[in-house]
Structure formats: C-alpha cells, structure tokens
Amino acid sequence: NAGVTQTPKFQVLKTGQSMTLQCAQDMNHNSMYWYRQDPGMGLRLIYYSASEGTTDKGEVPNGYNVSRLNKREFSLRLESAAPSQTSVYFCASRPDRGFYGYTFGSGTRLTVV
C-alpha cells in the first residue's frame, strides 16, 4: 500500500547510545519531514527536506542529524541519545504540486533510559 513507512516501531536506548530512525515513502514526494511528539503535546518539527540532497532545520533540531538518502528515504539520527529525546517520532511527506495533505507514518516510539 502507498504511504510512509517508519522503522522501527519501538526502540529502547541507553543514554549515550546512537541510532537511526528510518523513513521511506513510495508516493514520489519531494518534501519530507521529521516531527517529534511528547506526551500531551503537539508535534514539533525537527528537520525537513524539500528535495533530494537538501535538508533544513526545524523548530527543535539540537541533538539530531538527518540524511536524505534519495527521493524515497529520509533518516533521522541520534548520535548520543538523552532522556529528553524520549518521544514518539513521526515522518511525513507531501507532494509539491497543487495541494495535498501531508501523509504521516505510524511513528517510532523511542524511550531513552
């Protein structure tokens, strides 16, 4: 089925460990986004990519890096995880032409202990 796929769905890390969250979309969208959602709060933008090879910071980029590997894939890396990064992470994509809503993945629930 067409959509945004995120892996893994759940992850527990120890403080200081690193990991990469994977996101892939099969809708040929140029724009891709990474958001985080803390309990009881709205989504906050971490990074976004307007096209392959370009990335820009969002509202809360500290502690994260991203890679737009190709048009389909946009990964989020935590180099040294901290408990403050415990959150649910959502990847999203949207096309450039006309208006279509964002398509979100089902999220990665990350706990840093």
Next chain:
Amino acid sequence: DAKTTQPNSMESNEEEPVHLPCNHSTISGTDYIHWYRQLPSQGPEYVIHGLTSNVNNRMASLAIAEDRKSSTLILHRATLRDAAVYYCIRGIYFGNEKLTFGTGTRLTIIP
C-alpha cells in the same frame, strides 16, 4: 508564527453532529486553514482545508467565518471512530511550508 486557538477537549454523543471551533485572529490573507486529526497511536491524517469559502469532503465540512478569524470543523454524524485529537493549522497553500501543530482538541465520542 502560525497560531491558532482551540478548546483542549470536547465531548459529543455518537451519531450527532460535532462542531469543533478554531480561532485564528491573526491570520493573513494568503493563509489557508488546514485540519488534521490524530487517532490513538497513529500519525496525524489530513481532514480538510479551505481559504474563504465553506468546504465539504467525504470526511467533514469546514465553515470559515466571513472575517476569517475563526473556523469550525463539522463532523455531520459522529461515530466512535471519530474519537481523536483534531488540529487546526494555518499555513500557505503549497510550496515548502512547514505545518505547525498546536495541542489540538481531544474529541471524545459518547456511545
């Protein structure tokens, strides 16, 4: 910065209409109103959007005030599956806009 105001929570009876309000008093002339909803344990999903005129789709209707300072998302006949957090967002129509999500309205449907 994009800013909207919504009630934290609302309740509605099943099979009755639901009116979810949103205030956006500082909206600019080119900002659209977007609505998304987030079902439990899922990512947000697009519901509807509009600029000045009322809009309808298979999911909902959007009523926009004449002065555009407020809008209302209307679910015509709520079901238990409509229980979700509903986000009202203002943003440009297309291009590389970055949607800013607030805390939304948590809608509870009473059987």
